[in-house]
Amino acid sequence: xxxxxxxxxxxxxxxxxxxxxxxxxxxxxxxxxxxxxxxxxxxxxxxxxxxxxxxxxxxxxxxxxxxxxxxxxxxxxxxxxxxxxxxxxxxxxxxxxxxxxxxxxxxxxxxxxxxxxxxxxxxxxxxxxxxxxxxxxxxxxxxxxxxxxxxxxxxxxxxxxxxxxxxxxxxxxxxxxxxxxxxxxxxxxxxxxxxxxxxxxxxxxxxxxxxxxxxxxxxxxxxxxxxxxxxxxxxxxxxxxxxxxxxxxxxxxxxxxxxxxxxxxxxxxxxxxxxxxxxxxxxxxxxxxxxxxxxxxxxxxxxxxxxxxxxxxxxxxxxxxxxxxxxxxxxxxxxxxxxxxxxxxxxxxxxxxxxxxxxxxxxxxxxxxxxxxxxxxxxxxxxxxxxxxxxxxxxxxxxxxxxxxxxxxxxxxxxxxxxxxxxxxxxxxxxxxxxxxxxxxxxxxxxxxxxxxxxxxxxxxxxxxxxxxxxxxxxxxxxxxxxxxxxxxx
Amino acid sequence: xxxxxxxxxxxxxxxxxxxxxxxxxxxxxxxxxxxxxxxxxxxxxxxxxxxxxxxxxxxxxxxxxxxxxxxxxxxxxxxxxxxxxxxxxxxxxxxxxxxxxxxxxxxxxxxxxxxxxxxxxxxxxxxxxxxxxxxxxxxxxxxxxxxxxxxxxxxxxxxxxxxxxxxxxxxxxxxxxxxxxxxxxxxxxxxxxxxxxxxxxxxxxxxxxxxxxxxxxxxxxxxxxxxxxxxxxxxxxxxxxxxxxxxxxxxxxxxxxxxxxxxxxxxxxxxxxxxxxxxxxxxxxxxxxxxxxxxxxxxxxxxxxxxxxxxxxxxxxxxxxxxxxxxxxxxxxxxxxxxxxxxxxxxxxxxxxxxxxxxxxxxxxxxxxxxxxxxxxxxxxxxxxxxxxxxxxxxxxxxxxxxxxxxxxxxxxxxxxxxxxxxxxxxxxxxxxxxxxxxxxxxxxxxxxxxxxxxxxxxxxxxxxxxxxxxxxxxxxxxxxxxxxxxxxx
Numbered sequence: 001x002x003x004x005x006x007x008x009x010x011x012x013x014x015x016x017x018x019x020x021x022x023x024x025x026x027x028x029x030x031x032x033x034x035x036x037x038x039x040x041x042x043x044x045x046x047x048x049x050x051x052x053x054x055x056x057x058x059x060x061x062x063x064x065x066x067x068x069x070x071x072x073x074x075x076x077x078x079x080x081x082x083x084x085x086x087x088x089x090x091x092x093x094x095x096x097x098x099x100x101x102x103x104x105x106x107x108x109x110x111x112x113x114x115x116x117x118x119x120x121x122x123x124x125x126x127x128x129x130x131x132x133x134x135x136x137x138x139x140x141x142x143x144x145x146x147x148x149x150x151x152x153x154x155x156x157x158x159x160x161x162x163x164x165x166x167x168x169x170x171x172x173x174x175x176x177x178x179x180x181x182x183x184x185x186x187x188x189x190x191x192x193x194x195x196x197x198x199x200x201x202x203x204x205x206x207x208x209x210x211x212x213x214x215x216x217x218x219x220x221x222x223x224x225x226x227x228x229x230x231x232x233x234x235x236x237x238x239x240x241x242x243x244x245x246x247x248x249x250x251x252x253x254x255x256x257x258x259x260x261x262x263x264x265x266x267x268x269x270x271x272x273x274x275x276x277x278x279x280x281x282x283x284x285x286x287x288x289x290x291x292x293x294x295x296x297x298x299x300x301x302x303x304x305x306x307x308x309x310x311x312x313x314x315x316x317x318x319x320x321x322x323x324x325x326x327x328x329x330x331x332x333x334x335x336x337x338x339x340x341x342x343x344x345x346x347x348x349x350x351x352x353x354x355x356x357x358x359x360x361x362x363x364x365x366x367x368x369x370x371x372x373x374x375x376x377x378x379x380x381x382x383x384x385x386x387x388x389x390x391x392x393x394x395x396x397x398x399x400x401x402x403x404x405x406x407x408x409x410x411x412x413x414x415x416x417x418x419x420x421x422x423x424x425x426x427x428x429x430x431x432x433x434x435x436x437x438x439x440x441x442x443x444x445x446x447x448x449x450x451x452x453x454x455x456x457x458x459x460x461x462x463x464x465x466x467x468x469x470x471x472x473x474x475x476x477x478x479x480x481x482x483x484x485x486x487x488x489x490x
Numbered sequence: 491x492x493x494x495x496x497x498x499x500x501x502x503x504x505x506x507x508x509x510x511x512x513x514x515x516x517x518x519x520x521x522x523x524x525x526x527x528x529x530x531x532x533x534x535x536x537x538x539x540x541x542x543x544x545x546x547x548x549x550x551x552x553x554x555x556x557x558x559x560x561x562x563x564x565x566x567x568x569x570x571x572x573x574x575x576x577x578x579x580x581x582x583x584x585x586x587x588x589x590x591x592x593x594x595x596x597x598x599x600x601x602x603x604x605x606x607x608x609x610x611x612x613x614x615x616x617x618x619x620x621x622x623x624x625x626x627x628x629x630x631x632x633x634x635x636x637x638x639x640x641x642x643x644x645x646x647x648x649x650x651x652x653x654x655x656x657x658x659x660x661x662x663x664x665x666x667x668x669x670x671x672x673x674x675x676x677x678x679x680x681x682x683x684x685x686x687x688x689x690x691x692x693x694x695x696x697x698x699x700x701x702x703x704x705x706x707x708x709x710x711x712x713x714x715x716x717x718x719x720x721x722x723x724x725x726x727x728x729x730x731x732x733x734x735x736x737x738x739x740x741x742x743x744x745x746x747x748x749x750x751x752x753x754x755x756x757x758x759x760x761x762x763x764x765x766x767x768x769x770x771x772x773x774x775x776x777x778x779x780x781x782x783x784x785x786x787x788x789x790x791x792x793x794x795x796x797x798x799x800x801x802x803x804x805x806x807x808x809x810x811x812x813x814x815x816x817x818x819x820x821x822x823x824x825x826x827x828x829x830x831x832x833x834x835x836x837x838x839x840x841x842x843x844x845x846x847x848x849x850x851x852x853x854x855x856x857x858x859x860x861x862x863x864x865x866x867x868x869x870x871x872x873x874x875x876x877x878x879x880x881x882x883x884x885x886x887x888x889x890x891x892x893x894x895x896x897x898x899x900x901x902x903x904x905x906x907x908x909x910x911x912x913x914x915x916x917x918x919x920x921x922x923x924x925x926x927x928x929x930x931x932x933x934x935x936x937x938x939x940x941x942x943x944x945x946x947x948x949x950x951x952x953x954x955x956x957x958x959x960x961x962x963x964x965x966x967x968x969x970x971x972x973x974x975x976x977x978x979x980x
Contacts, residue, residue: 082606082607085606096976100976100978102973102978105939107917107918107938107939108918109914109916109917109918109919116572116575117572117912117914119914119916120908120914122914122916122918122919123918124917124918124919124920124937124939126932127898129931129932130899130924225724229719233925234715234925234929236930236932397954397956397957398956400954400957401957404957408617408948409620411948412946412947412948412949413948413949413950413951414948414949414950414951414953415951415952415953416950416951416952416953416954416957417952418610418951418952422607424599424607424609424610424612424951426599426609426612427597427599427614427973427975427976428597428598428599428612428613428614428949428973429599429612429614429949430614430947430948430949431949432946432947434620435723435724439724440726441619441946442616442619442726442945442946442947444947447614447949448597449595449597449614449947452932455932456902456922456931456932457902457920457922457932457934457939458898458901458902458903458904458920459902459903459904459918459919459920459921459937460903460904460906461903461904461905461906461908461914462905462906462907462908463904463905463906464887464890464906466887466888467887467890467891467894467906481978481980483592483917483918485917486586486590486917487980488590488592488971488978488980489980490971490977490978490979490980
């Protein structure tokens with residue numbers, strides 16, 4: 001059985017949920033596939049209306065949802081109400097995306113008999129993957145990266161049925177969200193939910209599964225990748241794993257803003273963000289270090305999402321203990337509460353301890369690395385592994401050219417004078433990055449283009465107009481963007 | 491040493507080329523990476539001019555190129571001159587693609603402080619993958635899918651350096667093409683060439699390699715995938731493997747055109763096309779079978795590209811020998827010549843022997859499967875594995891609705907009243923399909939969108955205008971398509 005736990009007390013909370021056995025996983029996946037045939041064939045407009053109905057249903061139930069989630073995550077009312085709103089917003093964004101129609105990338109090349117060899121009429125657009133999308137929910141966003149998170153929203157928008165492997169950190173929240181979404185779907189089977197590690201393994205090995213999305217640890221992602229590698233038929237694996245999100249403070253940056261912003265970003269949500277700033281590079285400057293130490297000392301910890309996550313954090317902090325402590329926050333309250341911890345070292349000592357010292361420590365811990373000059377800074381940045389984000393603080397853009405170039409090979413999102421926590425859900429967002437940040441740096445799990453993971457093109461050659469999808473017809477009845485004979489018409 | 495062989499005589503031809511040893515592979519990959527830094531930073535216009543210079547250089551050398559290739563492949567002057575033209579055309583298409591700029595998918599979301607939470611300025615575009623692209627050349631297109639084929643052209647267009655593992659079937663052609671392209675590049679190191687199976691394995695395991703493209707057999711593709719799966723850092727593997735390309739003749743089709751067209755497509759280039767029609771479904775109709783048998787009997791075989799390929803074909807024909815022979819062509823001339831062979835069975839006997847009986851037999855062999863009714867046809871089509879193409883012959887589109895729906899899940903390109911051999915190089919082409927046709931059905935190895943395999947997006951948040959790539963600047967100095975605040979502007 002799977003139990004929810006209250007991070008404030010360490011006690012079980014809510015109902016006990018059975019692990020899904022192999023026969024049930026098979027039934028759920030096949031039911032999703034069967035429901036998917038009709039869903040695949042719906043028009044974008046029909047799907048958009050369903051996505052909006054899901055958004056409405058989640059919003060209507062926010063008073064219940066946040067309380068169930070708070071009992072299992074201790075993330076608090078304000079954050080959780082905001083997260084439900086964000087989750088509903090993700091469904092609304094994908095409704096916009098599929099109504100716009102640009103996501104199918106319609107291309108039409110009319111026949112050209114004057115070419116050698118003569119060219120037939122060729123038309124191409126993206127369509128939903130045949131089969132079921134498997135989604136592994138994350139612990140740290142019980143709504144926005146979980147059962148009804150961005151992976152599910154984008155896959156349903158694409159036209160694919162989804163089976164989610166629930167995160168054990170919030171099983172009751174998962175069940176309530178699934179129930180809410182299923183009621184808003186034309187067939188409840190379009191969203192399946194399974195519980196338990198074995199069920200997750202059964203899911204990604206299932207022949208009907210066409211792709212998998214995952215948000216979690218490097219170890220978890222590697223384990224799922226190993227299962228997928230053994231499949232008879234390979235499928236794409238979109239895993240968002242670990243990230244240390246380096247922040248580089250250049251000499252021209254405003255020191256007061258850096259110290260305060262860093263401490264706030266580090267401790268937001270008890271540091272439980274994929275985009276938490278785990279590395280801060282600063283000029284060797286006693287005043288700035290003092291300001292950072294003061295700001296961190298003013299923070300307070302809190303209970304982490306689960307006992308294993310708490311233990312992982314304590315292990316990470318112990319590993320970082322070989323460095324000098326710069327400052328600690330105040331201990332938080334609750335059974336699984338932890339204390340923010342910031343360590344400090346210089347660029348040479350840090351470089352010697354790479355890559356081990358720069359492994360992600362999930363939670364409110366960070367390493368401040370001091371540098372004396374830009375060449376020394378660049379040398380160590382070049383040796384970092386991939387991250388979701390990299391940030392520069394500076395007031396003179398020209399000062400940042402070289403650093404920006406190096407960081408541009410280390411991350412999927414570059415930020416200027418900001419903090420990486422908080423990922424805007426918009427058309428341009430890219431939430432991905434070089435390994436180990438992602439298994440697929442060309443794809444994002446947040447933003448409009450997240451839908452691209454669940455699509456594959458089809459080309460139609462000399463195909464009769466009456467059998468063509470409307471997106472590829474000459475009259476363009478849906479008014480989607482089309483590239484016709486090489487020219488893009490929006 | 492690696493030797494070229496003349497398929498007409500079985501004798502060695504041209505110079506003996508050494509296998510590339512591990513240290514040389516490492517040197518070549520690092521040289522490519524080093525040259526790649528400057529290439530990555532070039533403007534699209536600069537790269538487009540280089541691509542056109544490569545096209546010119548290949549065209550200028552066609553008199554030499556076709557002869558070297560003919561000695562190693564026996565494909566003949568007309569085909570090989572045409573293939574050099576096609577290969578040059580591929581470089582010209584990618585010059586157009588990168589000048590157009592739509593391939594970077596520029597998206598700009600301006601800051602919106604009115605939102606909750608306020609949205610920062612986020613801009614996103616695709617950039618070349620950091621690192622080197624590994625390309626495994628195919629045997630059957632010594633120009634268009636080899637050293638300077640579509641994989642290389644699209645990767646150079648994207649801004650990536652390339653190292654090609656030469657196909658042993660045409661080593662001297664490979665060397666001459668590499669020399670020609672290298673002379674037209676700003677740095678010759680942007681195109682590396684390695685010889686030998688071990689060198690190929692060293693190449694895909696090299697840490698600096700960021701992606702791999704492959705065209706070849708299912709066994710070869712599986713072997714490379716297994717090597718890639720073992721990598722510390724995963725990379726995308728774009729493999730185009732095996733395909734039987736089912737052709738379905740519906741009752742309303744014109745029988746005379748079917749028989750002639752089938753025999754011609756089956757035997758084109760001694761059947762050595764990935765899109766060769768290996769399965770032909772026809773109504774139970776003695777007249778049509780007789781016409782097919784007559785047409786096939788009128789064909790002539792020829793020498794295959796290599797001894798191993800010839801042996802593979804003979805093995806495949808032996809395997810198909812459990813079926814009744816419908817017709818054979820005339821034997822071709824030359825050491826490695828083979829005879830076209832067509833077998834026949836009915837839909838029930840065929841279904842019993844699946845999937846084995848529908849494995850690709852590379853060369854001019856095909857199975858004609860007769861069906862009595864559409865439900866029986868649909869049942870067997872549903873059990874086929876993936877292919878690059880699927881074709882319907884019919885004169886009444888409405889008759890094809892159900893068959894089209896089933897075939898749409900089995901292939902990456904659907905053709906109407908045509909033949910799958912011959913892949914137009916254009917914006918809309920999609921040359922891919924479900925496993926085992928491709929390891930990555932969402933990506934194509936032919937056509938404008940082939941460039942997408944070598945790109946990954948980057949998001950810039952609140953990034954200073956002077957550090958943004960021109961494609962993402964508000965003034966849009968390059969005039970590329972941009973999606974701004976959700977609206978696409980071409």
